[in-house]
Amino acid sequence: MKNIKLHISRNIEELVPYPPGRPIEEVERELGVRPIKLASNENPLGPSPRAVEAIRGALSGLNRYPDGSCFYLRKRLSERLGLPEEAVVFGNGSNEIIELLVRSFVKDGDEVVMAEPSFAVYPLVVKAQGGVAVRVPLDRELRISLEEMARAVTERTRLVFIANPNNPTGTIVRDDELTTFLDGLPEGVVVCLDEAYYEYVEDERFPRSLEYVKEGRAVIVLRTFSKIYGLAGLRIGYGVGHPRIVDYLNRVRQPFNVNSLAQVASLAALEDREHMERSRENNKMGLEYLYREIERLGHSFVRTEANFFLIRVGDGDGFYRRLLEKGVIVRPMKGFGLGEYIRVTVGTEEENIRFMEAFREVTEEYKEREGSHP
Ligand SMILES: Cc1ncc(COP(=O)(O)O)c(C=O)c1O
Structure with missing residues (x-):
């Protein structure tokens, strides 16, 4: 051509x-x-079979745009998680929320700290935005080293990504380590705790991350319907964070970013114990x-x-x-x-x-x- x-x-x-x-x-x-x-x-x-059933029931409404606020899902999750509705944001997969975070908080030359290796999407979106991905090697047991990550934080740091459990290692950071890390961070750094595999975790030392949000820290927790709920093809995930962080993400996102089938399916999947x-x-x-x-x-x-x-x-x-x-x-x-x-x-x-x-x-x-x- x-x-x-x-x-x-x-x-x-x-x-x-x-x-x-x-x-x-x-x-x-x-x-x-x-x-x-x-x-x-x-x-x-x-x-989830309940999700599939819900999708069947919603097919005839596909001529309509989806509910841009995810009204029912937001209400349900906010009740279940014990956080205000303004603390919840939805995305076209949690991938989209990762992107919204970077677009909201990172501009030319700003730094984003992340482990190496970790979820491959983090450095991709940071680079696309003109930011600098600061990649911190794992320790010898292939665990994320929060001590090393703390050392990597500078005046230019705007965001930190922690996949917990980490992909591709499956290892976790514990609650005591994470609390120490968060306590030591300078103001103005947003921490994203990406918990895509949260529902599989057995280790009791796994952080109760929503408590950090309830304490009013600059934290956002990401969860997804792609993994244990089995809805990866629908593309829906959510973030629960400080309402000020969520407010910016809502300004940046497209008005109809989550499709209507994803909304009804995930609402039904939440009830599918x-x-x-x-x-x-x-x-x-x-x-x-x-x-x-x-x-x-x-x-x-x-x-x-x-x-x-x-x-x-x-x-x-x-x-x-x-x-x-x-x-x-x-x-x-x-x-x-x-x-x-x-x-x-x-x-x-x-x-x-x-x-x-x-x-x-x-x-x-x-x-x-x-x-x-x-
Ligand atoms: C750590 C991590 N975060 C986020 C995602 C993306 O999930 P979603 O399908 O919700 O975009 C994945 C998927 O592989 C993942 O491994």
Whole structure:
């Protein structure tokens, strides 16, 4: 096509597009087997059935624009969380709220502190906005080091992102660590506690993050309907934060950013205790099984508080490719600076068994290869 002249800023020029995964049907056509996808931390049990029912009931209203305030959902969540309605904001996935935060609080040269590796979207949106992503390495146990993050805060810091549990490690920061960190922050720094996997957490030392909001700190907690509620395809998440922070996000966001099916579905999913419990139980049992089998094969792994975990395989890319050939899609970690690891999402019982079969075969191949090269 004929070239065109564009005026583009350097920060946009330097961005690299997020590599999209191939549709599962394409992988199936190529391999000739139905692949299992354990790569995106989705709920393997499917969406909340109550949500699906609610969507069916709302289809005939699709000619109307959605309710721009998410009236019913806001009311329900505010009651449930014990915070005023002005403290709640909704987004097209929690991804959108991450973006709204950066657009509201970051301008040219402002700094945003985050762990490395952590959720890949944080540095992307910061760079697009012309900000500086200050990336703080994890500690030796692959946990976020809040002490190091505190040291990275400067006069230019406007935002801090803490994914808790962290993606891709599944590790958490504890309440005592987080309180110390927040107490030591200078005024004017907004802290985003991204709790996309909150509902899976078992560790009792996990922070009661909404208390920080109730205390009036400059904090916003992000949660999502994409993970345990099984509604990733609908795109809806929410933030609960200091009303002044939320006010700015509401000014910046598009008026109809959350679609009407997402609104009715998530309202119904909130009441679906059974789906939530089943999903939590499936994750717990799946992890116990996977930990046991992987240990038996002699690999180490990182204990998780989420629905995914890291396995140390040595050649992460090689393992990823061989597993893919066997119809098992996991996430290689080289791009996250963890080339020795793969990240695996917990599947259904059958998927976990299929994963372990393939994983065992690949492990054997590697052992044989090593044996033939003493
Ligand atoms: C840490 C973290 N935050 C946020 C998200 C995005 O969730 P959503 O689907 O609500 O945009 C993810 C999804 O993978 C995640 O891992």
